[in-house]
Amino acid sequence: GQQVQQSPASLVLQEGENAELQCNFSTSLNSMQWFYQRPGGSLVSLFYNPSGTKHSGRLTSTTVIKERRSSLHISSSQTTDSGTYLCAFGTGGYKVVFGSGTRLLVSP
């Protein structure tokens, strides 16, 4: 079946350090999203990025379709960046497959 692998599973940073999160997909995709899940659980959409590179503040998402991977780069991390980062992809049907997430902890 369709699968997505996220890495690393968890990450601890000192404030100010950069982070690179990865997602690898088992099949070709036509939609790709990154989410931030707050420690309280609610979901926030960060990027809809099916291909190429997108920027938003300190965040950058890059999706390379032919390599079936997407990355999320966080620069100059802050303690408020702590939480879980999820990627999710679709293959053309209506179902979106979520990764298991990267748990990020940024310490002061």
Added chain:
Amino acid sequence: GALVYQYPRRTICKSGTSMRMECQAVGFQATSVAWYRQSPQKTFELIALSTVNSAIKYEQNFTQEKFPISHPNLSFSSMTVLNAYLEDRGLYLCGAREGTGPEQFFGPGTRLTVL
């Protein structure tokens, strides 16, 4: 822009009772709505997909008898968790799509706690 709201954001119910949650699309027509659940320590799994004027399709391990869904128009959907038990705890997510477009817009989720 396209936004999806979910109500309530958090809810608690007693074991054996039912809980209804709502999903509202603003700024686009929610032709299809998908409901997902994130159980503790797990990732999101699809419960069912609802398309206006079509039958609702449930994934394996999820049934209409347990999770009845209503999708009466292009801006609203609701799902009820009937006879909730501990294994129904989690974050319930609504994702809506307009037409056949690839992007699905997600709400923040409804967190269900079962006592």
